[in-house]
Amino acid sequence: MSSIIENINASLQMVEHFYKHYNPSDADKILKFINIININIKHIKLALGGAISIGDKRHLAAVAGKMERYKLLISEMGKPITGTSLEEEKKNVEWRDLTTAFKSRVSTGIIINLGHKTLGTFFHDCFQIFSKKIKDIFSQYNHPLKLNFEFCAEFVKPVPNNDQDLVSREFTFLTKNFTILSCNLEEQNLKQLFNCNVVDYLMQRLLDFEEQESGWALSKIISLSVNANSATLIRASSYIELPNEIKSKQAVINVKNNDEACFGWALSSALFPLSKHSDRVSSYPYYAQILNFENITFPMTLEQIPKFEKQNPNLSLNIYGLIRKSVSNYITAPLYLTSDKKERHVNLLMIQDDYEIEGNVDRIVDDHRSDVAVKFHFCWIKDLSRLAHSQLTKNHKKLFICDRCLHYFNSETKLSKHEIDCKQMNKCRLNTPKPGTTVNFKDYQFKQTAPFIMYCDLECLVQEYQEDETRNTVKYKEHNVCSIAYYLHCTFDNSLSKLQIKRGEDCINWFTSELVKIAGNLQQYFDTPMPMKPLTDIEMLAYNAATHCHICESPILEGEVKVRDHSHFGTGNWRGAAHQKCNLQYKAPHMIPIFFHNFSGYDSHFIIKNIAQAIPGRVTLLPKNKERYISFTKYMKDTDIQFRFVDSYRFMNESLDKLSSYLKFDDFKILRSTLNHLSEEQLKLLIRKGVYPYEYMNEWAKFEETSLPAKEKFYSKLSQTDIPESEYMHAQNVWRKFNIQNLGQYSDLYLITDVLLLSDVFTNFREKCITTHKLEPAFFFTAPGYTWQCMLYYTKVKLDLLSDIDMILFMEKGIRGGITQCCTKYSKANNKYMENYDARKPSSHILYTDMVNLYGWAQSQCLPQNNFKWLSESKIKSLTTETLMKLPDDANEGLILEVDLTYPQHLHNRHKYIPFCVEHSKPPGGKHVKLLATLTSKSKYVIHYRNLKQCLQAGLVLEKIHRAISFNQSRWLKPYIDLNTRLRARASNPFEKNLYKLLNNANFGKTMENVRNHRNIKLVTRWNGRYGANYYLSQPNFCSREIFDEELMAIELSKVEIMMNKPLYVGMAILDISKTLMYDFHYNFMQRQFDDDCMKLLYMDTDSLVYELMCD
Known part of the structure; x- marks a missing residue:
C-alpha cells in the first residue's frame, strides 16, 4: 500500500511543476491536470478514512489541501480575464470537509490557501471563513465545541555543501484545544479566542521550530485544518459520596447539596470554615451573596473557572481530581492550576461517582455495564498535605x-x-524515582533470539461512491481487502514455520481466526519448555570453570548459586553458567511481533478494527511520542500470547524493492526454502518486487481473467505514468515461467513474494544487528528504542536518575537547542571565479562551513553519570574565575552552575555575530519567547562548566554563582559512538551506512526524551456511556483525536501525573558542549584567520556557519 502514497506524492510534484511553469500554450492540458487532481483527492480521502499512523494521516491531509489548492488555481488559469466587482474578486482561501465520525459529532475540515504569501493575511481570511462555518457545526448538535487547529506549510533549507540548491519538506503544527460554549458568541469575542488560541500559539510554534530544527525556513503556506469535537462538558452538580479511602483522611469537606451548585457551596465552606456540621448546606452563607457568579451557569464546568477568577480578583483556585491506581488506592492530581495565586486561595477536589482503574488504560472501551454518564461533584480540600501525605x-x-x-x-x-x-x-503532578535508582541495561531477555516472528501484507480492491456536491465534499467507498498473507517464522525449528494466504471477501476474518489458532498453538511452546540435554564432558568442564554469568556477564561471587542455563526452545542445549536469579528471569517474552513494511493507514485500519472488536482480549496502543507513530498490541484472551503489530519501516526506512536489491541471491533463505519446489530461474524472478496493476484491480471478477492485462492497464491514473517496458516484460516473464492461469493466481504470487521478501530482508537486518549489537531488534518498536538499549548494554553504564525535584527543574532550565539565526540580511558574492565578476567592486566570497558529526563529537566527550550533589555555600564561595579556569574538560568531577554574568561593553563589537550564552527570552517588542544570542548580561543562567570556562576566557565576567551541582563524569558514551562509526565505515551498501548514522543520532534523541510530552491513547468504539468518546472528549486533559472509521476513533489525553525517569542531564550536557565547538571554530579559528573588517557571519544553524569573506 505504500506505493499508493508514493504515487500520490509523485503526482503532487507533477501538478506543482505544471502550475509553476504554465504558459498559455498549455491551456489544452488544464482539464488533464484537473482530472489527475480529482483522482488523487479520491485516493487521499480513502486513505484518510483509515490511517492509523498519525504521521501518515497528517501528511495526507496536507497533500489533500495542496491538491485542492492547485485544483482551484489551475481552474482559474483556464478562465478568460474580465472585469470583476469587489464581490467577485478571486478568493484566497477555501473550505473543504475532510472526515467525520459518530454521526458528525466529530469532524475535520480544511481551509486551503490559494494565494496568501504572509501568515497575517492568511490567518485573517481563515478567521472569516471559520466564523461562518462554526455556526453550521453548532447547528447540528447544540453542544459546546472543543476545537484545535493544524497548520500545514512547506519549509526549505539549503542542501549541505551546496548553497545554490534548496530541499523542501512539509511540516504540521497542532494547537492546543479550546472550548466554545455557544454559537451566540459575539464576533469580537470569537476573534479574540481565535487570535489567542490559534494565531498567537502557531506563531510561537513556528518561531520555536525555525530555531530548533536546523535551518528550516517557511516557504509556502498550505492549509489550516479545523478539528471540531462536539462534547458534553464535565458539569459538577449535586452530592456524591467521597471514596472511603479519601474520606478516612479527614482532609476534604463534602457539602451535601441537593441542587446543582456544589461549586458555590464548596467555596462557601472554604471561606467560612466550621468545626461542626461542616457537611450541611444550612451551616454556610449563600454563595451568591459572598462571591460574584454573574453569567456563571450551573452545573459548573472547568471551562468557566478562569472567568470566575477574573470576576473575583481577590480569589484564586486550584482544582484537583483523583486517579484510581487500584480498587482502593487513589492519588491526587491537578486538573486546573491558577496562573496567579492570591493570598486568599482555595483548593477544590472534583470527584466522580465512578473511576476507571489506571491499570486499564489504553484499552478498547467495550464496557457496556451502563450507558449512564459519569457524575461529578466539587468538594473543598481543607488540608492538601493531609490528603496527599500518604501518597507521597x-x-x-x-x-x-x-x-x-x-x-x-x-x-x-x-x-x-x-x-x-x-x-x-510545571502544570501537573510530578513523581520522582526513589534515591539510588539508575538507568542501566536490565532487559537481558532481549539477548535471546525471538522464537516466533510474523511478517504480513495485504491487497485491496477499490469501489467508488458518487460525488456529493451539495456538502462541498467527496465520498468514496472504502478499500475492500481482497487478500492477506502471512509468514510465521520459527527461528529454532524451521518445520514450524509456515506461509499462509487467503483471498476472498472474508480474508480479514480468516486472518483474525488464524491469530486465535496461532496463539493457542504457540502457547504450548512457552508452557512446556524443552528439558536440558545432558552436558558433554567439554561442556561440564566449561561449566565448572565458569566464573561469570553468561546472561548478565558479571562475576558469580562466592556464596551465589551457579546454575546451568539452557535453551527452552528447540534443542534444549546448554547455553552457559548463570546466576540463579538471572536464569529464572531469562525467559523469552510471550510477545509475537507482526511486521508490516510501511504499516500504512490502509493495512492497519482494516486490521485494528477487526482485531479490536472480533477477538476477545484488550488492545493497547503505544502512546504517541516524537516518533509520531502508533503501534498496537492485542492480548489474546485465555493465553499469555500478545501480538504486537509493528512497522518494519521504523527500522529500515527504505522501500522493500530497494532493500531487496541490497541482498545477494544466497541471502534469500526464507524465500528459497519456503518455495523450494521452484527452479532457480523462477526464484531469481521473485527476488525483486513484482509488478501489479493496482488501479485495474477494482472488482472481484477480474481475478478470473485468464491473461495478463495489457501494458496500458498498468497505467497509474494517480501519477499519469505508464510502467517501463522492462517491468511489463518482467510481469510477462513471471506469468509465463510460473504457468499462471488467471489474475487471481498472479495476485497471490505477488502478495506471497512481498511477504517472503520482507521476511528475508528483516531477517538479514536482525542477524546483522544481533551480530554487531548483541540484542534482538524484533523485541522493539523502533530503531531509536533499539539503539538506546544497545548503548546501555554495550557501555555497561549506570546513569543515576535524579530524585531531587529541584535538580530536575534545574537541568530542564538549562536545556537550550541549537542556535539558528540570520546575522546579515543580504550578501552577494563577487570574485574572479564567477562569470558575472565586477572588478570595480571589492572581491568577496561566501563560505559555507559545516561541522561534521557535531553531536557525535559531543557524545564522545565527558558526560554526567552519577553522584549528583548540590554544592554547599562554602564550596560555591571557593569557586572563582581562576579556580574554574583550572578545571580540566575531562576532570573526574564536573559542574553545572546557575550564574550571573556581565557582558563587558568592549566585547560587543567583537562578539556581535555570535554572542555567548544564548537564552530563551522575548526579543524587543516581541510577544513570544525565542532562543536569542544577545550581548546582555545574564542572570541565574544555568550552564555547563566547559561553556562557562569558554565564556570567561572570551572576557565575560562572573559576578555570582547562585547554585551548582557537582557530578561524576566520564567518556562513557564514546565506545558506543565509535562502534557505530567503525561499522558505518565498513558498511557495504547505503542502507547500512544510514543505519549506523541513525543509531548514533537517535541515541542523542533518546537523551533528550521529554516525558512531559508522553500521552495516553484511548480507542473508543461508541459515543455515549461511561468511557465512550463523549466522556474522553470532555476531559480537561483531552489533547487531540484521530478518526479511523465512523465508529472507531483514537483519543489522545495528556498525562496529569508524570514520572520524571529520564536522564535529561545527559542531553542538556551534550547540547551545551556541542556549542563550545561552534564558538571555538568562530572565535579561535575564523577570527584569527581574518580581520573583523574582512569577515562577516551571514547565518548560523546549529552545526553550520555561513560567512562572507572580503578577499581575493
Whole structure:
C-alpha cells in the first residue's frame, strides 16, 4: 500500500511543476491536470478514512489541501480575464470537509490557501471563513465545541555543501484545544479566542521550530485544518459520596447539596470554615451573596473557572481530581492550576461517582455495564498535605507540599525556593524515582533470539461512491481487502514455520481466526519448555570453570548459586553458567511481533478494527511520542500470547524493492526454502518486487481473467505514468515461467513474494544487528528504542536518575537547542571565479562551513553519570574565575552552575555575530519567547562548566554563582559512538551506512526524551456511556483525536501525573558542549584567520556557519 502514497506524492510534484511553469500554450492540458487532481483527492480521502499512523494521516491531509489548492488555481488559469466587482474578486482561501465520525459529532475540515504569501493575511481570511462555518457545526448538535487547529506549510533549507540548491519538506503544527460554549458568541469575542488560541500559539510554534530544527525556513503556506469535537462538558452538580479511602483522611469537606451548585457551596465552606456540621448546606452563607457568579451557569464546568477568577480578583483556585491506581488506592492530581495565586486561595477536589482503574488504560472501551454518564461533584480540600501525605511518603512529619507538582519539602523555605521554577515550568503532578535508582541495561531477555516472528501484507480492491456536491465534499467507498498473507517464522525449528494466504471477501476474518489458532498453538511452546540435554564432558568442564554469568556477564561471587542455563526452545542445549536469579528471569517474552513494511493507514485500519472488536482480549496502543507513530498490541484472551503489530519501516526506512536489491541471491533463505519446489530461474524472478496493476484491480471478477492485462492497464491514473517496458516484460516473464492461469493466481504470487521478501530482508537486518549489537531488534518498536538499549548494554553504564525535584527543574532550565539565526540580511558574492565578476567592486566570497558529526563529537566527550550533589555555600564561595579556569574538560568531577554574568561593553563589537550564552527570552517588542544570542548580561543562567570556562576566557565576567551541582563524569558514551562509526565505515551498501548514522543520532534523541510530552491513547468504539468518546472528549486533559472509521476513533489525553525517569542531564550536557565547538571554530579559528573588517557571519544553524569573506 505504500506505493499508493508514493504515487500520490509523485503526482503532487507533477501538478506543482505544471502550475509553476504554465504558459498559455498549455491551456489544452488544464482539464488533464484537473482530472489527475480529482483522482488523487479520491485516493487521499480513502486513505484518510483509515490511517492509523498519525504521521501518515497528517501528511495526507496536507497533500489533500495542496491538491485542492492547485485544483482551484489551475481552474482559474483556464478562465478568460474580465472585469470583476469587489464581490467577485478571486478568493484566497477555501473550505473543504475532510472526515467525520459518530454521526458528525466529530469532524475535520480544511481551509486551503490559494494565494496568501504572509501568515497575517492568511490567518485573517481563515478567521472569516471559520466564523461562518462554526455556526453550521453548532447547528447540528447544540453542544459546546472543543476545537484545535493544524497548520500545514512547506519549509526549505539549503542542501549541505551546496548553497545554490534548496530541499523542501512539509511540516504540521497542532494547537492546543479550546472550548466554545455557544454559537451566540459575539464576533469580537470569537476573534479574540481565535487570535489567542490559534494565531498567537502557531506563531510561537513556528518561531520555536525555525530555531530548533536546523535551518528550516517557511516557504509556502498550505492549509489550516479545523478539528471540531462536539462534547458534553464535565458539569459538577449535586452530592456524591467521597471514596472511603479519601474520606478516612479527614482532609476534604463534602457539602451535601441537593441542587446543582456544589461549586458555590464548596467555596462557601472554604471561606467560612466550621468545626461542626461542616457537611450541611444550612451551616454556610449563600454563595451568591459572598462571591460574584454573574453569567456563571450551573452545573459548573472547568471551562468557566478562569472567568470566575477574573470576576473575583481577590480569589484564586486550584482544582484537583483523583486517579484510581487500584480498587482502593487513589492519588491526587491537578486538573486546573491558577496562573496567579492570591493570598486568599482555595483548593477544590472534583470527584466522580465512578473511576476507571489506571491499570486499564489504553484499552478498547467495550464496557457496556451502563450507558449512564459519569457524575461529578466539587468538594473543598481543607488540608492538601493531609490528603496527599500518604501518597507521597510514609514519613509522619509535617510536610510542605507544592500545590502544582504535589512534591513535598521539609521546610517552608525550601518550598518557597522551589515554587519559583515550578510555577514557570510545571502544570501537573510530578513523581520522582526513589534515591539510588539508575538507568542501566536490565532487559537481558532481549539477548535471546525471538522464537516466533510474523511478517504480513495485504491487497485491496477499490469501489467508488458518487460525488456529493451539495456538502462541498467527496465520498468514496472504502478499500475492500481482497487478500492477506502471512509468514510465521520459527527461528529454532524451521518445520514450524509456515506461509499462509487467503483471498476472498472474508480474508480479514480468516486472518483474525488464524491469530486465535496461532496463539493457542504457540502457547504450548512457552508452557512446556524443552528439558536440558545432558552436558558433554567439554561442556561440564566449561561449566565448572565458569566464573561469570553468561546472561548478565558479571562475576558469580562466592556464596551465589551457579546454575546451568539452557535453551527452552528447540534443542534444549546448554547455553552457559548463570546466576540463579538471572536464569529464572531469562525467559523469552510471550510477545509475537507482526511486521508490516510501511504499516500504512490502509493495512492497519482494516486490521485494528477487526482485531479490536472480533477477538476477545484488550488492545493497547503505544502512546504517541516524537516518533509520531502508533503501534498496537492485542492480548489474546485465555493465553499469555500478545501480538504486537509493528512497522518494519521504523527500522529500515527504505522501500522493500530497494532493500531487496541490497541482498545477494544466497541471502534469500526464507524465500528459497519456503518455495523450494521452484527452479532457480523462477526464484531469481521473485527476488525483486513484482509488478501489479493496482488501479485495474477494482472488482472481484477480474481475478478470473485468464491473461495478463495489457501494458496500458498498468497505467497509474494517480501519477499519469505508464510502467517501463522492462517491468511489463518482467510481469510477462513471471506469468509465463510460473504457468499462471488467471489474475487471481498472479495476485497471490505477488502478495506471497512481498511477504517472503520482507521476511528475508528483516531477517538479514536482525542477524546483522544481533551480530554487531548483541540484542534482538524484533523485541522493539523502533530503531531509536533499539539503539538506546544497545548503548546501555554495550557501555555497561549506570546513569543515576535524579530524585531531587529541584535538580530536575534545574537541568530542564538549562536545556537550550541549537542556535539558528540570520546575522546579515543580504550578501552577494563577487570574485574572479564567477562569470558575472565586477572588478570595480571589492572581491568577496561566501563560505559555507559545516561541522561534521557535531553531536557525535559531543557524545564522545565527558558526560554526567552519577553522584549528583548540590554544592554547599562554602564550596560555591571557593569557586572563582581562576579556580574554574583550572578545571580540566575531562576532570573526574564536573559542574553545572546557575550564574550571573556581565557582558563587558568592549566585547560587543567583537562578539556581535555570535554572542555567548544564548537564552530563551522575548526579543524587543516581541510577544513570544525565542532562543536569542544577545550581548546582555545574564542572570541565574544555568550552564555547563566547559561553556562557562569558554565564556570567561572570551572576557565575560562572573559576578555570582547562585547554585551548582557537582557530578561524576566520564567518556562513557564514546565506545558506543565509535562502534557505530567503525561499522558505518565498513558498511557495504547505503542502507547500512544510514543505519549506523541513525543509531548514533537517535541515541542523542533518546537523551533528550521529554516525558512531559508522553500521552495516553484511548480507542473508543461508541459515543455515549461511561468511557465512550463523549466522556474522553470532555476531559480537561483531552489533547487531540484521530478518526479511523465512523465508529472507531483514537483519543489522545495528556498525562496529569508524570514520572520524571529520564536522564535529561545527559542531553542538556551534550547540547551545551556541542556549542563550545561552534564558538571555538568562530572565535579561535575564523577570527584569527581574518580581520573583523574582512569577515562577516551571514547565518548560523546549529552545526553550520555561513560567512562572507572580503578577499581575493
